[in-house]
Amino acid sequence: MLMAETKIFQVECEQDVLIVTPLRNLSSLADEDIIAEWETVQQQLTVSGVRHVVFDFHNLKYFGSTMLEVMLLLWKRIRPHEGRLAVCNVSKEAREILRLSRFDTIWPVCDSRDAALGEVNSQPV
Amino acid sequence: MVGGLLKKQPDWQIEFAEHGGQALEMLAASQPELIITDMMMPVVDGLQLVAAVKKQYPLVPVILITSKGSEDIAVKALKLGAASYSPKSALAQDLVETVQGVLAVSSEKRTSARLMSCMTDAHCSFVLNNDANLIPALVDYLQEDAQRMGICDEGERVRVGVALDEALVNALYHGNLEISSELRDTDGKAYVALVRERTSQPPYCERRIHVTAKMSPTEATITIRDEGPGFDPSRLPDPTDPVNLEHLGGRGVLLMRTFMDNVIYNETGNQVTLIKRAASGTAENEKC
Numbered sequence: 001m002l003m004a005e006t007k008i009f010q011v012e013c014e015q016d017v018l019i020v021t022p023l024r025n026l027s028s029l030a031d032e033d034i035i036a037e038w039e040t041v042q043q044q045l046t047v048s049g050v051r052h053v054v055f056d057f058h059n060l061k062y063f064g065s066t067m068l069e070v071m072l073l074l075w076k077r078i079r080p081h082e083g084r085l086a087v088c089n090v091s092k093e094a095r096e097i098l099r100l101s102r103f104d105t106i107w108p109v110c111d112s113r114d115a116a117l118g119e120v121n122s123q124p125v
Numbered sequence: 126m127v128g129g130l131l132k133k134q135p136d137w138q139i140e141f142a143e144h145g146g147q148a149l150e151m152l153a154a155s156q157p158e159l160i161i162t163d164m165m166m167p168v169v170d171g172l173q174l175v176a177a178v179k180k181q182y183p184l185v186p187v188i189l190i191t192s193k194g195s196e197d198i199a200v201k202a203l204k205l206g207a208a209s210y211s212p213k214s215a216l217a218q219d220l221v222e223t224v225q226g227v228l229a230v231s232s233e234k235r236t237s238a239r240l241m242s243c244m245t246d247a248h249c250s251f252v253l254n255n256d257a258n259l260i261p262a263l264v265d266y267l268q269e270d271a272q273r274m275g276i277c278d279e280g281e282r283v284r285v286g287v288a289l290d291e292a293l294v295n296a297l298y299h300g301n302l303e304i305s306s307e308l309r310d311t312d313g314k315a316y317v318a319l320v321r322e323r324t325s326q327p328p329y330c331e332r333r334i335h336v337t338a339k340m341s342p343t344e345a346t347i348t349i350r351d352e353g354p355g356f357d358p359s360r361l362p363d364p365t366d367p368v369n370l371e372h373l374g375g376r377g378v379l380l381m382r383t384f385m386d387n388v389i390y391n392e393t394g395n396q397v398t399l400i401k402r403a404a405s406g407t408a409e410n411e412k413c
Contacts (some may be wrong), residue, residue, distance in 0.1 A: 030320040065376035
């Protein structure tokens with residue numbers, strides 16, 4: 001179910017998984033429109049009762065530290081409630097960035113959305 | 126039919142491949158000025174051929190012949206890098222004109238690429254105000270210069286772009302506006318409000334970002350200086366240390382150091398020099 005379509009983050013909900021699809025890279029969170037969208041994404045965690053998050057990067061060839069921070073902030077929100085985060089459809093460059101930042105050690109990096117959904121639903125806490 | 130139409134042009138020399146795989150073998154020996162390909166082929170189909178040629182021989186344009194009802198494929202082909210497409214139903218009317226148009230554009234590109242291979246060095250300088258919207262455009266400009274000079278290929282261009290973006294964003298928010306990453310963690314709205322406030326408040330609003338770029342066929346040196354107080358980069362926590370994994374900040378510098386060959390801060394910490402060297406064999410341009 002597509003819950004909200006925005007300029008930066010497309011947000012969908014599949015059972016208790018929030019699927020966030022960034023539509024473009026972010027250089028910073030200093031823009032009011034971006035912050036508004038970002039807060040909408042965070043609100044979905046409380047309003048719709050989702051526990052887990054999947055980031056789908058099929059639109060992006062790469063991203064930088066701000067996107068990593070966005071993912072980290074969401075993960076810190078869901079983790080206390082035993083939520084899990086997985087990433088999917090990353091390009092070669094994006095996979096390298098996840099590896100460099102060591103986030104691939106805590107978030108599964110999957111080849112498809114289905115695989116990512118499977119990870120968050122089956123991965124032990 | 127395609128061959129018949131093209132052979133009528135007296136100045137064009139036509140060579141044929143049975144399928145996309147053979148076309149790629151032929152390209153390895155010598156590159157034509159243009160490729161016209163069908164979509165459905167064994168071994169390597171039209172879209173795969175478009176993608177491969179774009180990657181390996183970016184100066185060779187590809188025109189895809191499309192059949193009726195395959196507009197989606199045409200769009201896909203253009204996104205993959207095809208120069209144009211020509212519907213089968215209109216070949217007799219359109220193909221020659223399409224080929225002529227593509228050849229004209231690609232000829233200009235080839236000449237431009239040859240000229241750039243003769244360039245020995247290029248310098249440019251920018252002084253930016255604290256407008257974040259300028260950063261993507263500047264990054265794009267510098268990426269283009271570096272790639273045109275032969276310092277980086279498409280993959281390295283992406284990495285260089287990430288590093289430059291991180292350095293410029295740091296210069297603006299952490300340097301000139303003196304805003305910490307931690308505020309994003311606690312209160313996003315306060316973060317935006319503080320950015321807005323300082324963007325119009327002296328002394329922050331009066332500060333500038335100075336960028337100089339020196340490019341040669343072997344190396345790109347980009348220096349970015351902000352007018353803030355600076356910082357001590359040695360005190361940045363190592364974001365790859367598991368202890369710091371949940372810490373915001375520090376990853377921008379990590380990406381800069383990974384994607385550039387050298388990252389050098391001045392003593393004050395308000396100036397960073399990023400150096401990218403050409404790997405041997407990355408220069409795609411025809412030699413001068």
